[in-house]
Amino acid sequence: MIDPIVLKGFRDSLPSEEIPKKNIERKLESVFEGFGFVPIDTPVLEYESVLLGKGGGETDKQIFHFEDNGGRKVAMRFDLTVPFARFLALHHDTLPIPFKRYHIAKAWRGENPQKGRYREFIQCDFDIVGVDNAEADFEILSLMYASFRAMGIQNVCFHVANRAIFNDFLETIDVKDKSIEILRAVDKLRKIGKDEVKSILLSLTGDEEKSEMIISFITSGDKKNFLETLDSIVSLIGRETENTERMRRIHSYLKAAAIDSFFVYDPSITRGLDYYTGIVYETFLTDFEAIGSVCSGGRYNNLASLYTKENLPGVGASIGLDRLLAALSELKSPLVSNQSSADCVVLYKSGEDEKAVMTAFSLRMKGLKTDVYLLPEKKAKAQYEYAEKLKIPYALSFKDGLFVVKNLKTRQTSETDSLERVIELCR
Amino acid sequence: MIDPIVLKGFRDSLPSEEIPKKNIERKLESVFEGFGFVPIDTPVLEYESVLLGKGGGETDKQIFHFEDNGGRKVAMRFDLTVPFARFLALHHDTLPIPFKRYHIAKAWRGENPQKGRYREFIQCDFDIVGVDNAEADFEILSLMYASFRAMGIQNVCFHVANRAIFNDFLETIDVKDKSIEILRAVDKLRKIGKDEVKSILLSLTGDEEKSEMIISFITSGDKKNFLETLDSIVSLIGRETENTERMRRIHSYLKAAAIDSFFVYDPSITRGLDYYTGIVYETFLTDFEAIGSVCSGGRYNNLASLYTKENLPGVGASIGLDRLLAALSELKSPLVSNQSSADCVVLYKSGEDEKAVMTAFSLRMKGLKTDVYLLPEKKAKAQYEYAEKLKIPYALSFKDGLFVVKNLKTRQTSETDSLERVIELCR
Numbered sequence: 146m147i148d149p150i151v152l153k154g155f156r157d158s159l160p161s162e163e164i165p166k167k168n169i170e171r172k173l174e175s176v177f178e179g180f181g182f183v184p185i186d187t188p189v190l191e192y193e194s195v196l197l198g199k200g201g202g203e204t205d206k207q208i209f210h211f212e213d214n215g216g217r218k219v220a221m222r223f224d225l226t227v228p229f230a231r232f233l234a235l236h237h238d239t240l241p242i243p244f245k246r247y248h249i250a251k252a253w254r255g256e257n258p259q260k261g262r263y264r265e266f267i268q269c270d271f272d273i274v275g276v277d278n279a280e281a282d283f284e285i286l287s288l289m290y291a292s293f294r295a296m297g298i299q300n301v302c303f304h305v306a307n308r309a310i311f312n313d314f315l316e317t318i319d320v321k322d323k324s325i326e327i328l329r330a331v332d333k334l335r336k337i338g339k340d341e342v343k344s345i346l347l348s349l350t351g352d353e354e355k356s357e358m359i360i361s362f363i364t365s366g367d368k369k370n371f372l373e374t375l376d377s378i379v380s381l382i383g384r385e386t387e388n389t390e391r392m393r394r395i396h397s398y399l400k401a402a403a404i405d406s407f408f409v410y411d412p413s414i415t416r417g418l419d420y421y422t423g424i425v426y427e428t429f430l431t432d433f434e435a436i437g438s439v440c441s442g443g444r445y446n447n448l449a450s451l452y453t454k455e456n457l458p459g460v461g462a463s464i465g466l467d468r469l470l471a472a473l474s475e476l477k478s479p480l481v482s483n484q485s486s487a488d489c490v491v492l493y494k495s496g497e498d499e500k501a502v503m504t505a506f507s508l509r510m511k512g513l514k515t516d517v518y519l520l521p522e523k524k525a526k527a528q529y530e531y532a533e534k535l536k537i538p539y540a541l542s543f544k545d546g547l548f549v550v551k552n553l554k555t556r557q558t559s560e561t562d563s564l565e566r567v568i569e570l571c572r
Numbered sequence: 573m574i575d576p577i578v579l580k581g582f583r584d585s586l587p588s589e590e591i592p593k594k595n596i597e598r599k600l601e602s603v604f605e606g607f608g609f610v611p612i613d614t615p616v617l618e619y620e621s622v623l624l625g626k627g628g629g630e631t632d633k634q635i636f637h638f639e640d641n642g643g644r645k646v647a648m649r650f651d652l653t654v655p656f657a658r659f660l661a662l663h664h665d666t667l668p669i670p671f672k673r674y675h676i677a678k679a680w681r682g683e684n685p686q687k688g689r690y691r692e693f694i695q696c697d698f699d700i701v702g703v704d705n706a707e708a709d710f711e712i713l714s715l716m717y718a719s720f721r722a723m724g725i726q727n728v729c730f731h732v733a734n735r736a737i738f739n740d741f742l743e744t745i746d747v748k749d750k751s752i753e754i755l756r757a758v759d760k761l762r763k764i765g766k767d768e769v770k771s772i773l774l775s776l777t778g779d780e781e782k783s784e785m786i787i788s789f790i791t792s793g794d795k796k797n798f799l800e801t802l803d804s805i806v807s808l809i810g811r812e813t814e815n816t817e818r819m820r821r822i823h824s825y826l827k828a829a830a831i832d833s834f835f836v837y838d839p840s841i842t843r844g845l846d847y848y849t850g851i852v853y854e855t856f857l858t859d860f861e862a863i864g865s866v867c868s869g870g871r872y873n874n875l876a877s878l879y880t881k882e883n884l885p886g887v888g889a890s891i892g893l894d895r896l897l898a899a900l901s902e903l904k905s906p907l908v909s910n911q912s913s914a915d916c917v918v919l920y921k922s923g924e925d926e927k928a929v930m931t932a933f934s935l936r937m938k939g940l941k942t943d944v945y946l947l948p949e950k951k952a953k954a955q956y957e958y959a960e961k962l963k964i965p966y967a968l969s970f971k972d973g974l975f976v977v978k979n980l981k982t983r984q985t986s987e988t989d990s991l992e993r994v995i996e997l998c999r
Binding site: 146148149150151153155156157158159164166167171174178180181182183184185187188189190191192195206209211212213214215217221231232234235236239240242243245246251253255265273275276278279281284287291397401402449451452453454486487498499501502503506509510512513514516517518519531534535537 | 573574575576577578579580582583584585586587590591593594598601605606607608609610611612613614615616617618619621622625633636638639640641642644646648658659661662663666667668669670672673678680682692700702703705706707708710711714718824825828829876878879880881913914917925926928929930933936937939940941942943944945946947958961962964
């Protein structure tokens with residue numbers, strides 16, 4: 146006998162988890178397509194050199210990689226961004242530009258599992274490639290808003306900042322050459338606190354005043370008023386720049402769309418990844434900020450440059466579906482509970498087999514989601530437990546040539562000889 | 573610069589392929605759920621010993637397997653059946669029984685790529701576990717019918733046989749001890765022809781007459797009439813058995829549901845896999861039989877026995893989505909062509925930016941699938957080419973304070989000042 150276990154950091158998805166996951170994926174896909182975004186897919190396995198962006202040398206320990214039977218060094222994708230960059234380099238000639246794509250799929254990392262973190266996880270990415278303007282930035286922000294709205298999540302706050310504006314400021318205080326290191330330090334603010342960040346900044350700049358100014362910058366504004374925060378940033382920089390002007394423009398679109406109340410300017414958002422060049426954002430559920438950002442991204446203007454000379458500026462975001470599902474489950478959202486598999490289950494006694502399967506078949510062909518319990522020899526208790534486990538709201542049985550429809554919550558029954566009436570009763 | 577290539581036997585899915593694939597998956601999921609089937613998912617990676625069903629020894633060369641960073645021997649799933657057996661063994665205590673699940677996901681095999689065969693492919697499985705009766709068998713057959721109907725495929729023929737009936741026959745002619753080898757030989761009939769099969773049978777049975785009888789059995793019936801074929805099989809066996817009676821019962825259900833014309837009894841269908849114990853079936857597109865079976869399966873009564881002592885009889889089927897898509901594309905099915913990404917695309921000139929993005933936002937919030945071309949500085953030609961590439965049927969632009977809706981096929985234009993009218997025009 147082989148032990149039927151799964152690998153550490155991996156898990157099965159039971160119907161009670163998979164039904165809400167699918168529902169959320171479908172809602173998101175419908176929103177993405179409503180914005181004219183198209184789906185793509187890429188292979189789970191790629192050349193290791195393609196995914197790691199280098200010819201060889203040390204391999205990241207967090208990546209699942211191996212030599213295949215043909216002696217190729219291959220790896221499982223660890224996000225959807227790198228394969229997308231490779232995809233763009235390979236296909237940009239044939240794609241419509243601007244290219245607006247979404248991709249919902251699994252990725253794998255060998256990191257140590259923690260609460261809500263697994264070695265196999267689902268990413269949900271959407272990007273616009275081929276445009277570098279405020280309209281494209283707004284398009285992604287409004288799609289983020291529409292996505293959460295479609296999921297029925299109103300208590301959401303999008304924290305927006307702009308890495309180019311941060312660089313404008315670093316230029317003002319003459320430390321732009323340390324930009325990447327400073328960004329990485331600032332990105333840790335939420336984790337390690339102001340004092341720790343300041344001491345890293347001090348070691349980077351060697352200047353108490355400048356470190357203090359960077360801290361002031363990233364904590365400027367009260368996050369209440371987008372434009373006031375932007376104004377205070379402009380005064381720290383000492384001038385309007387094309388980047389601050391773009392943020393004003395983006396804000397004017399948010400306002401015109403009457404969704405500006407969901408967005409705050411939060412200069413502490415920088416995103417750890419090196420490839421961002423403009424607007425960046427993270428998304429917090431206001432009822433559960435502690436779980437962290439559930440949708441993050443930004444503008445990157447050289448994503449595919451490892452693979453092509455073609456200039457392909459882009460802007461996009463990624464929803465971490467597993468974290469979002471964990472949060473919704475914690476918040477007891479109706480989105481992740483009370484999901485039934487069918488509208489109705491046919492329960493029958495031995496001898497009624499043909500009537501049962503034919504009634505189920507007819508109801509299904511007429512569009513009612515119908516299950517049929519296939520073990521008539523079992524006791525009524527087992528039959529009702531089956532319906533309860535699947536959260537099916539109505540049971541259909543047979544009595545004296547009539548259909549009996551039972552509401553399994555109220556225990557109320559109705560009798561009818563008409564299938565159409567059965568459908569009405571079960572909806 | 574890194575070459576942006578994909579691995580041999582793998583491929584990207586461009587929107588022109590991914591849109592129809594998603595549409596077909598959604599149609600299938602909707603049918604499955606309409607029958608009360610629930611979705612599950614399992615990890616892509618499992619212990620190699622779990623997937624191969626043995627403690628060690630020689631590893632199948634067709635499997636992608638490796639040692640992970642923790643020194644575990646792991647492998648990528650090569651189908652959805654083995655992980656499902658493992659899943660059942662692990663979770664049967666908490667699952668509703670009968671358990672009706674579907675699973676649409678990728679699997680991987682390192683076999684040499686051929687036309688329509690890839691190292692990464694999508695399986696679409698649906699099964700009922702926990703019941704061994706004709707009603708469950710019919711449930712799967714009727715779900716197969718409903719699936720192809722939902723995809724708009726009427727020219728389909730389900731070839732049904734029964735391995736237990738074949739064994740009844742082998743018992744009659746006293747060669748049941750060679751059952752598995754004989755089944756494997758018979759399974760090759762379509763590939764290697766009658767004469768080759770007969771010579772294998774002769775070497776297995778050592779008996780000319782018995783080999784001849786087996787050939788007669790598997791070629792009996794003209795596939796025109798289900799019951800006549802069954803009758804001729806019964807006469808070859810010499811008696812009715814519980815298995816032939818079950819097939820009669822299944823046929824009576826197909827007839828009562830008025831879908832019997834889609835099913836033929838084809839005794840040459842045996843399925844190569846050892847685990848089938850009852851009904852088996854393959855599905856052929858009558859316009860393109862050469863591509864092979866697009867949906868196959870059968871009854872297996874000991875699937876999870878490697879992992880648990882629990883008796884879990886099951887019946888199910890699997891649609892090979894890649895093969896089906898290849899066939900539909902070859903047949904120029906409307907299902908895989910003329911798929912637009914949006915109902916309408918907003919085309920605008922520089923200076924109209926705010927009007928453009930706000931109109932798009934409003935149309936999207938009102939439910940019209942709306943794209944907006946984000947490069948107003950490009951020439952009209954480029955803008956129309958974009959719409960054409962994405963097969964978007966209508967373009968919206970602005971003129972003298974009015975919306976201009978252009979049908980991109982007929983070139984007809986209509987002007988209006990009402991967004992509601994725009995939506996009407998684009999639908």
